[in-house]
Amino acid sequence: MTPVPLGMPKFAAGAKAALSDTGQRRNLRTATGALRDRSAAAARDAPDWDDLREAGAAIRDQALLNLDGLLEELERAVTEAGGTVHWAVDAAEAGDIVTRLVRETGEGEVVTAGSALTREIGLDEALGAAGATARETEIGELVVRLGPDGASHLTSPAAHRNRAQIRDLFLNGLPGAGPGLSDDPEALAAAARTHLRHRLLTARVAVFGADFAVAETGTLVALETEGGRRMSLALAGTLICVAGIESVVPTWQDLEVLLQLVPRSSAGDPMSPSVSAWTGVTPGDGPHALHLVLLDNGRSAALADEVGRTALRCVRCAACLNVCPVYERAGGGPYGPVLPGPIGAILTPQFRGVEGAYEASLPYASTLCGACADVCPVKIDIPDVLIHLRGKVVESRRRRPVPNPEMLLMRTVAWTMGDRRRYEASLLRSTRWARLLSRGGRIRRLPGLLGKWTDARDLPTPPAQSFRAWWRDRPPRRFR
């Protein structure tokens, strides 16, 4: 399992801190606003957008429903092309495999390129424990590394920072950044490039995630903006790629759909600025040793759930983050280290189970507005999966020997409402209490646990007479 900090708070608790950071909220609003406008325009530009989405969803379903056979086919193809395939049941095993492979090269430093996967397996920590250093190669990752907090976005890890903050981080942590550094994005990018370029030019080992793995040919694919993976692929002698088992694509032809969907959904580009595809090793071009680590880490558990498995179609484009009103305000942190945003809210609880309080809180991190489902390029019905998972959370709570307060309350309500006399008596009693608590037609605070409900809203005072009482006592009337 992905190393999640001990005592990772529930989503609401994490979000509370994030919400009070108005600077971060402003930065995220700017970033997500820009990205969603660009993506929407790019989708409008493609006359066959809906046909592409239909095909994309079907291709991903093909991959998932034939996953065992396709994984074996992929392994064969990669091996035949000169690569080595490794299998990891969980994040810890993937970390161990990568660490062992790095150690075998004898190098103490590896370059990595921004990817949710390297974060998912806790690569930096695993390598650090073995005495090796992972060095990022992309500007957003560099900004995150220099700051105290983690990545906040799937494709744009420093989305929560503005130019002034990035300049300050560079002044404090980037060798060679002098006080003359301006906060102009071009100047900041140039300073970071000089710094990152040096490590890339001397890199001997690279570790990064592959976006897709084609079973038919054994081809691995990386779509990116900054080209950290493109350059690592060109220069490193040993390349270690990590891919989730669900990232398999059946055929080479299928890429013609995904290569149109992902760039448009992710940043509104007709094509990502750089796309690399490599099949095994090519003598004289790129790495002489290629390792592919196939990672399960809870994916097979998600696959077992008929509704939940549609979430594994995900192509990590981040379109759902960019339209989500909850993500826009809370940022990536409260979702935990696996995946942020609506997709994280449905994948993380499936990868890790819903027994823990943090995991169980994620399906509730949504208003169910449905904007994410509208933009998803592979048509994942995120609200539907959220509701399904909320059901699972309730089910898992039901099995506990000691019911939690909410469950207890619900049981009491069920018992009360199961009988007319009990219901009417309790209605009368609670109306009296409620009227005692109200001031000016509103109840501002309910007592005890019920107070959570009035934390964020007022309750109108109930009328002195209930509808039932009125119905019973109304004057008799003749029907004509």
Place this chain on the structure above:
Amino acid sequence: MSSREEVLGRVRGALGAARGTAAAVPRLYRRRLGAEEAETRADVVALFTERVADLRATVRHVSADELGTTIAAALWGREAKRIVVPADLPYGWLAELEGVRALADSAVTDAATLDAVDGVVTGCAVAIAQTGTIVLDGGRAQGRRALSVVPDHHLCVVHADQIVGTVPEAVARLDPYRPLTWISGPSVTTAVEQARVPGGNGPRSLEVLVVDE
């Protein structure tokens, strides 16, 4: 049990009766450009030019017999002193080059050498009009990946007959067993407030010469 058997076993167990029941992929999307986008070959080439320019690359049309002089003029314009080229670049491309040293790439050319040159000249395998993309596959006149990613300036020669309309047409033309690099515009980053500025890894300047048929 090995991890391989365990993962595959879990996947099979998870799928159960659903294994292999996926519906066929509906491929109703466009494989070629629609008539409103491009009716003739010339329209396809014009669309490519337009899209490459949108990506902030420089793009110019030349006839085959002007290619040598245009390449030379482009490099003089950038005051390039030393460039690197794939060993199998057609001789005529550099025939007019005076005052610019062209280093032919070989397996022993290291990253530091590539870093020190003023640019690289390559051809391409396929170009895509709809997206303004150039695809290199390590074939003739293209060289290895390192060649086109390290230098800060990339001059790429595209023959009009290499331009296809759409992504599906390009995927059909390409060989997945070759090392593929799809380049859409010069290197950019959007890491600072989503502003699209030169940066990132790869050449920050891209110049495309389209050789007309």
